[in-house]
Amino acid sequence: MKHPRIVVVGGGAGGLELVTRLGKKLGKRNKADIVLVDRDPTHIWKPLLHEVATGKLDSGLDEVSYQGHSRHNGYRFQRGTMTGLDKENRRIQLGAIIDDDDHEILPERTLDYDYLVLSLGSVCNDFGTPGVADHCYFLDSPKQAEIFRKALLNTFLRHNYDQETQSTRPLSVAIVGAGATGVELSAELLDASDMLNSYGVTRMDRHKLTVHLIEAAPRVLPALPERISAPVHRQLERIGVRIHTDTKVTQADDGGFETADGAHIDADLTVWAAGIRGPAFLSELGLSTQSNHQVMVNQTLQSVDDSNIFAMGDCAACPQPGGKLVPPRAQAAHQQASRLYKNLLAAIDDKPLKEFSYRDMGSLVSLSHFDAVGNLMRSNSSKGLFVEGKLAKLFYASLYRMHQRTIHGTAKAGMTMLVDGINTWIRPRMKLH
Numbered sequence: 002m003k004h005p006r007i008v009v010v011g012g013g014a015g016g017l018e019l020v021t022r023l024g025k026k027l028g029k030r031n032k033a034d035i036v037l038v039d040r041d042p043t044h045i046w047k048p049l050l051h052e053v054a055t056g057k058l059d060s061g062l063d064e065v066s067y068q069g070h071s072r073h074n075g076y077r078f079q080r081g082t083m084t085g086l087d088k089e090n091r092r093i094q095l096g097a098i099i100d101d102d103d104h105e106i107l108p109e110r111t112l113d114y115d116y117l118v119l120s121l122g123s124v125c126n127d128f129g130t131p132g133v134a135d136h137c138y139f140l141d142s143p144k145q146a147e148i149f150r151k152a153l154l155n156t157f158l159r160h161n162y163d164q165e166t167q168s169t170r171p172l173s174v175a176i177v178g179a180g181a182t183g184v185e186l187s188a189e190l191l192d193a194s195d196m197l198n199s200y201g202v203t204r205m206d207r208h209k210l211t212v213h214l215i216e217a218a219p220r221v222l223p224a225l226p227e228r229i230s231a232p233v234h235r236q237l238e239r240i241g242v243r244i245h246t247d248t249k250v251t252q253a254d255d256g257g258f259e260t261a262d263g264a265h266i267d268a269d270l271t272v273w274a275a276g277i278r279g280p281a282f283l284s285e286l287g288l289s290t291q292s293n294h295q296v297m298v299n300q301t302l303q304s305v306d307d308s309n310i311f312a313m314g315d316c317a318a319c320p321q322p323g324g325k326l327v328p329p330r331a332q333a334a335h336q337q338a339s340r341l342y343k344n345l346l347a348a349i350d351d352k353p354l355k356e357f358s359y360r361d362m363g364s365l366v367s368l369s370h371f372d373a374v375g376n377l378m379r380s381n382s383s384k385g386l387f388v389e390g391k392l393a394k395l396f397y398a399s400l401y402r403m404h405q406r407t408i409h410g411t412a413k414a415g416m417t418m419l420v421d422g423i424n425t426w427i428r429p430r431m432k433l434h
Contacts, residue, residue, distance in 0.1 A: 005033050006033065006036065006114050006115050007034070007036070007114070007118065008093065008118070009037050010121060011038075012041070012067055013121075014048075015314040015334030015338040016037065016313075017065070017067075017408050018339075019118065021070075021076070021407065021408050023075075023076065025075055026342075026346070027075070033349065034077070035077065036079060037071065037078050039067060039078070040080065040081065041067075042068065044065040045060055045065075046401060047122065048181075050143065050182075053147060053150065054147075054153070055186070055190060056153075056154070056193060059428075070408070080098060082095065082096045084096040086288070088306075088310070091117070116348065116349075117311065119311070119312040119316055119317070120312070121283070121314075122141075122314055123141075123279055123314075123316060125140075125275060125276050125277070127275075127276065130250060130253065132252050135253075136271055140182060149270075152270060153190075154197075156172065156270055157172065157203050158202070158203065172205065172269055173210075173212075173257075174272070175257055175270070175271050175272070176215065176271075177250050177273050177274060178216065179216035179223070179244070179246070180223075180275070183214055183272075184214070184221055185366065185367055186272065188237065190210065191207040191240055191371075192369035195207050196430055202433060207240070208241070212241070212243065214243070215258065216244070221234050221246065222366065224328065225366075229364060229374055236374070240371050245260075277315065278295070279294035280294060283296055288304055289304070289306050295315075296312040297318050298319050299356075300320060300321070300358075302357055311345075313337040314329075314334035321359055332362055335404075336360065363385050363386075367394065372390065372393075375388050405417055
């Protein structure tokens with residue numbers, strides 16, 4: 002009897018958690034062939050990319066090798082980028098892998114499936130704003146975060162030299178989008194400037210760095226409750242972030258951003274962290290998608306076009322009672338991975354699938370070492386428990402530890418936590434090269 006093959010495209014938080022559970026349950030017992038496809042060889046938890054971008058998190062130490070992880074968890078890994086879909090023959094197309102010297106590592110390939118899961122996450126949406134693609138940095142992937150980190154370090158060094166020789170102009174960074182990424186990045190940038198100063202890399206500290214946070218909505222963190230956004234706004238201003246709400250960016254150039262009111266926000270580095278959309282190629286696969294390229298699914302997480310194709314996380318438009326869609330958040334991807342794991346087991350056994358119901362467990366926002374704010378255990382009838390300070394920082398750190406526990410198991414996650422603690426003693430607090 003042929004074992005079913007489950008192909009999961011995208012090794013983000015939800016995708017990696019899903020193949021880990023399926024591999025342990027089915028792959029190790031030779032009950033199914035579990036395959037993970039990703040364009041990168043390693044995994045970094047996406048909510049921490051702003052820390053990779055400032056050097057606070059060393060991706061070389063914290064990344065998870067898919068190939069190594071697959072060996073211990075009962076699934077197979079294939080590196081590649083999905084470029085096409087043949088629904089009739091249940092087959093996906095993978096593009097060729099090219100190295101930095103334009104040499105082909107692997108050719109175009111096809112991969113058959115019995116069940117396909119799209120877990121490709123999301124990218125920022127520049128809404129076609131002129132100049133953004135050419136002049137702004139994005140933080141949608143570890144590679145982009147690392148590119149920004151190197152540019153940031155080089156800019157600090159260059160500006161420090163200018164200050165020592167002739168210029169007294171402050172260094173400026175402008176971020177468009179005051180969602181969680183933009184807010185957390187703005188605080189991390191100020192902390193990074195202090196750390197670079199403490200290590201003697203530059204003579205600058207956060208008082209010589211201007212960070213502009215630009216948001217088109219009336220307040221920062223517009224998707225979160227005001228009881229969180231208000232104290233975050235106050236704390237950001239207290240540490241020196243210049244906040245521009247109700248400000249629409251109309252153009253980006255090599256010197257900053259033009260706004261709808263005719264002003265120009267000058268910046269040495271510009272970051273676009275606004276908007277959410279699925280990868281554009283999803284709308285070219287013959288599946289029903291929304292205008293932002295999210296795949297339309299039923300509450301069972303099955304595509305509305307094909308019951309053997311599932312989508313989860315930020316790339317999926319999953320309806321909920323009342324006409325709302327599941328929000329693009331890490332906790333939603335985690336919850337969907339758990340539901341999809343059970344639904345795939347049910348599908349293999351020809352049992353009915355259950356609908357996914359999103360539970361908002363609250364929100365946490367970290368402002369580097371300065372502060373953390375959030376609320377926990379939200380429900381339809383309760384605002385939840387408001388937390389801030391050290392307690393909020395503890396809960397925020399626990400989110401990453403929970404993810405590590407899910408993909409590594411309790412023992413290995415505990416050892417990883419111990420190693421991380423040791424590294425804080427023997428290594429610099431940030432990546433300096």
